[in-house]
Every structure is written in C-alpha cells, then in structure tokens.
Amino acid sequence: xxxxxxxxxxxxxxxxxxxxxxxxxxxxxxxxxxxxxxxxxxxxxxxxxxxxxxxxxxxxxxxxxxxxxxxxxxxxxxxxxxxxxxxxxxxxxxxxxxxxxxxxxxxxxxxxxxxxxxxxxxxxxxxxxxxxxxxxxxxxxxxxxxxxxxxxxxxxxxxxxxxxxxxxxxxxxxxxxxxxxxxxxxxxxxxxxxxxxxxxxxxxxxxxxxxxxxxxxx
Amino acid sequence: xxxxxxxxxxxxxxxxxxxxxxxxxxxxxxxxxxxxxxxxxxxxxxxxxxxxxxxxxxxxxxxxxxxxxxxxxxxxxxxxxxxxxxxxxxxxxxxxxxxxxxxxxxxxxxxxxxxxxxxxxxxxxxxxxxxxxxxxxxxxxxxxxxxxxxxxxxxxxxxxxxxxxxxxxxxxxxxxxxxxxxxxxxxxxxxxxxxxxxxxxxxxxxxxxxxxxxxxxx
DNA sequence: CGCCTGGATGGCACGTTGTGTCATCCAGGC
DNA sequence: GCCTGGATGACACAACGTGCCATCCAGGCG
Numbered sequence: 001x002x003x004x005x006x007x008x009x010x011x012x013x014x015x016x017x018x019x020x021x022x023x024x025x026x027x028x029x030x031x032x033x034x035x036x037x038x039x040x041x042x043x044x045x046x047x048x049x050x051x052x053x054x055x056x057x058x059x060x061x062x063x064x065x066x067x068x069x070x071x072x073x074x075x076x077x078x079x080x081x082x083x084x085x086x087x088x089x090x091x092x093x094x095x096x097x098x099x100x101x102x103x104x105x106x107x108x109x110x111x112x113x114x115x116x117x118x119x120x121x122x123x124x125x126x127x128x129x130x131x132x133x134x135x136x137x138x139x140x141x142x143x144x145x146x147x148x149x150x151x152x153x154x155x156x157x158x159x160x161x162x163x164x165x166x167x168x169x170x171x172x173x174x175x176x177x178x179x180x181x182x183x184x185x186x187x188x189x190x191x192x193x194x195x196x197x198x199x200x201x202x203x204x205x206x207x208x209x210x211x212x213x214x215x216x217x218x
Numbered sequence: 219x220x221x222x223x224x225x226x227x228x229x230x231x232x233x234x235x236x237x238x239x240x241x242x243x244x245x246x247x248x249x250x251x252x253x254x255x256x257x258x259x260x261x262x263x264x265x266x267x268x269x270x271x272x273x274x275x276x277x278x279x280x281x282x283x284x285x286x287x288x289x290x291x292x293x294x295x296x297x298x299x300x301x302x303x304x305x306x307x308x309x310x311x312x313x314x315x316x317x318x319x320x321x322x323x324x325x326x327x328x329x330x331x332x333x334x335x336x337x338x339x340x341x342x343x344x345x346x347x348x349x350x351x352x353x354x355x356x357x358x359x360x361x362x363x364x365x366x367x368x369x370x371x372x373x374x375x376x377x378x379x380x381x382x383x384x385x386x387x388x389x390x391x392x393x394x395x396x397x398x399x400x401x402x403x404x405x406x407x408x409x410x411x412x413x414x415x416x417x418x419x420x421x422x423x424x425x426x427x428x429x430x431x432x433x434x435x436x
Numbered sequence: 437c438g439c440c441t442g443g444a445t446g447g448c449a450c451g452t453t454g455t456g457t458c459a460t461c462c463a464g465g466c
Numbered sequence: 467g468c469c470t471g472g473a474t475g476a477c478a479c480a481a482c483g484t485g486c487c488a489t490c491c492a493g494g495c496g
Contacts, residue, residue, distance in 0.1 A: 043481080053447075165426045208383045260452065261452080
C-alpha cells in the first residue's frame with residue numbers, strides 16, 4: 001500500500017521480490033503443466049521448482065491451476081491498455097484492430113518476453129485441452145477480460161449506448177481474441193508469423209464478427 | 219417397486235434409477251449452493267441430502283461444483299435441439315431467435331419443470347458471483363455449448379462458410395444466450411415475464427449482436 | 437547502533453476433495 | 467433357482483487448500 005503522490009520511483013525491495021517470486025512460480029507451473037499435464041503435477045512440485053514452500057505457493061495463488069494466470073493475462077493487459085489509449089477519432093472497430101496488433105505482435109524492447117509469453121500460452125492451451133481444471137483458468141481469464149472490456153468500450157462509444165449492447169460488444173471482441181488464440185495454439189505457426197500469427201488471426205476474427213455475424217442466408 | 223406394465227419405459231429400471239439419482243443430486247446441490255454458497259457446502263452434505271454415499275456422488279460428478287450442470291444444461295439442450303430442427307427456409311438469425319424463444323419460454327407439458335430449472339439457474343448464478351469454482355461451471359457449460367453450436371450452425375449455413383467464421387458466429391450466439399441469462403439473473407423479473415423474461419432478453423441480445431456489433435462511431 | 441514493528445515466509449495440523457480398491461447387493465437373462 | 471454385470475457402499479489414501487504460530491528480515495525510530 002503506497003499512499004505516495006506522484007509516480008513511485010521504485011517499488012520497494014520487498015515488492016520487487018514478491019513480483020519476482022510470483023513470476024517464478026508462474027513460469028515453472030506453465031513449464032510443468034505443458035510437459036506433464038496439469039493433472040500430472042502437484043502443487044508441491046511447482047513450489048519446489050520455484051524454490052518456495054507449499055504454504056507460500058498458496059499465498060500467491062488460490063489453486064494449483066491459477067498459478068499460470070500471470071502468463072495468460074500479460075497480453076490481455078496490454079490489449080486493454082492500448083485500447084484505453086486509443087485516439088478518439090478512430091472507430092471502435094479500428095481501435096480494436098490496432099490494439100490487438102499491438103498486443104499480439106512481439107515488438108519493442110520486450111519483444112522476446114512477449115514472444116515467450118505467447119509460446120507458453122500455446123503450451124498451456126494445448127495442455128488445457130485434456131484438463132478441465134486448467135481449461136477453466138483460461139475461461140476465467142477471458143471472463144474477467146470481458147468484464148474489464150465493458151468500461152473501456154464505453155469510453156470509446158457514444159455516451160448514450162445501451163449498456164446491454166456495450167456488454168455484447170465486449171463479449172464479441174473478447175471472443176474474437178480468445179478464438180484467435182485458440183486457433184493459433186492449435187496450429188503450427190510461430191508467434192511472429194505475419195500471415196498465420198496470433199495478431200493476424202485476431203484481426204481476421206474481429207472483422208469476421210463485425211461483418212459476418214449478421215449471417216447471410218440459410 | 220414394481221415396474222408398471224403398459225406405459226412402456228424404454229430405458230431399463232436401472233437406467234431410470236441412475237437418471238433419477240443424478241437429478242436428485244443436482245437438485246439438492248443447487249438448493250444447498252443457493253442457500254449457503256458453494257463454499258459453505260461439503261460434497262458429503264450434498265450426498266447425504268440426496269441419500270447416496272460420498273463415493274457414489276463422485277461416480278456421478280467429477281467435482282462438487284459440477285453437480286449442478288444437469289440443471290444448467292437443460293435449457294441449452296433444448297435450444298440446440300430446436301435449432302437443429304429449424305426449417306431450412308429460415309435465416310440463421312431467425313432460426314436462432316425462434317429456438318431461443320422456444321427454449322427459454324416455459325410452455326408445453328413441461329412448463330413447470332422449465333420454470334423451475336430457470337429459477338434454480340438464477341439462484342446458482344447469484345451464488346456463482348461470490349464463488350469462482352461455481353462460476354467456472356457456468357463458464358464451462360457455455361464453452362461446451364459454443365462447441366456444440368458449431369456443427370449446428372454449419373448445417374444452417376452455406377456449405378462454403380469459412381470454419382473460422384462459423385466458430386465466431388457460434389461464440390457470438392452463445393454469448394448472447396449467456397449474457398441474457400446473466401442479465402436476467404441479476405434482475406427481479408420472473409421466468410415468464412413477457413418483457414423482461416429470459417426469452418425476451420435473449421432475443422434482444424441476438425438482435426443487438428447481429429445489428430449493433432459493427433459499432434458505429436466513437 | 438540497537439530496538440522495534442510490520443509484512444513475508446516456513447512448518448505443522450487439520451478438514452475437505454477426489455480416487456483406487458474391494459465387498460455387497462440387485463436387476464435381468466439362462 | 468442360479469449367474470453375471472453393473473451399481474452402490476465402505477475404507478484407505480494422496481493431494482488440495484486453510485488456519486495458526488514461530489521465524490526472519492527490511493526499514494523506521496530513539
């Protein structure tokens with residue numbers, strides 16, 4: 001709890017260590033899940049690999065499977081951030097496209113980290129196919145994303161937009177993102193493939209929704 | 219008890235008993251969850267209320283929370299069934315609307331059962347708000363619905379429809395159904411309210427998606 | 437510098453979850 | 467009546483997740 005006015009210069013040493021251990025746990029959890037399946041890994045195994053006690057593990061994450069959420073939410077956070085910072089003259093659809101490209105295309109100083117996060121996401125999605133509990137984490141992440149998307153879209157839309165319609169738009173945009181990731185994870189393309197990468201797929205999904213949902217004829 | 223001659227029971231006695239106990243477990247689970255929250259109920263408690271052993275409980279359901287899935291999937295099953303039986307001359311949007319009305323409007327010989335299922339769904343959704351594990355069940359049910367929706371929509375669409383687009387349409391239709399239920403559960407209207415009932419809301423959601431997602435301007 | 441306080445951690449105990457295994461019981465067919 | 471497959475119950479057990487307390491360390495105070 002920092003009640004400091006102004007931008008905090010540096011998170012205290014303790015804070016940094018906490019963030020570091022959380023990330024460490026998440027990394028090992030994802031690696032173990034991808035290798036042996038979530039059912040084949042114990043919480044104690046993750047804790048040992050991360051160098052913490054079992055008790056500490058459960059102070060960071062409520063369940064064994066949720067340990068991977070930091071890796072899954074990384075791209076989403078950036079997506080929301082870019083979307084919230086979109087210029088006002090863009091249409092909602094354009095803003096969504098740009099933000100998606102920015103969030104799913106490994107670029108900038110953290111390109112390596114982003115590509116790594118995408119790869120581990122793919123590994124987790126594949127492991128989630130055979131593991132209901134792990135799959136639920138994926139669903140939960142997107143449920144929270146959908147919720148977080150509502151006020152952001154509200155900011156980008158006319159102020160008299162029907163709240164229900166706003167929520168539907170959030171669900172649709174989120175579904176596009178989710179399905180793009182799932183489709184990409186099922187394939188072979190690398191995270192920076194210009195044609196079959198996640199960014200390209202996500203844009204296709206967004207356009208498919210805004211154009212094609214009002215399905216033509218029977 | 220002796221089987222009644224005449225009124226032919228196609229499924230054997232054993233089969234009927236299994237279906238009965240499953241339903242019994244689900245009913246008691248939903249009731250207990252709605253009353254005390256999922257976290258405040260033990261699997262043993264549900265088993266005792268349903269009159270089975272704990273071991274038997276876990277033969278029917280993999281987890282404590284999944285015990286309520288039969289109640290949540292009831293409406294969905296009917297939705298898919300009606301959709302699959304839609305006349306070919308209807309557009310996809312019209313078919314979706316009709317099927318939704320049929321599935322969410324208590325009617326016919328089982329109107330009471332349907333209304334009861336809707337009510338328990340509402341209770342469960344409210345309990346799920348404060349319980350991640352229970353909420354995950356809701357999400358999982360809809361994830362499976364989305365998957366099941368793909369081939370059904372494929373049947374209603376042109377045969378050269380892009381599979382990705384099909385999947386997006388399934389996700390959108392499913393999201394409309396889900397959000398309608400969540401919105402209804404958060405309100406006060408009864409299950410057969412003609413204006414604010416689930417059926418009416420679902421139709422509004424479907425139309426909002428097919429018309430409004432291609433959101434206009436900022 | 438030594439003291440103290442708050443927060444993070446580890447160890448332990450415990451109730452609960454979920455599964456493997458075996459014995460029992462009953463419906464349905466010979 | 468007998469037999470058999472499937473459903474159930476009882477027990478044991480690993481793993482999950484939490485409450486509780488002792489310990490340790492960063493950072494502020496005299």
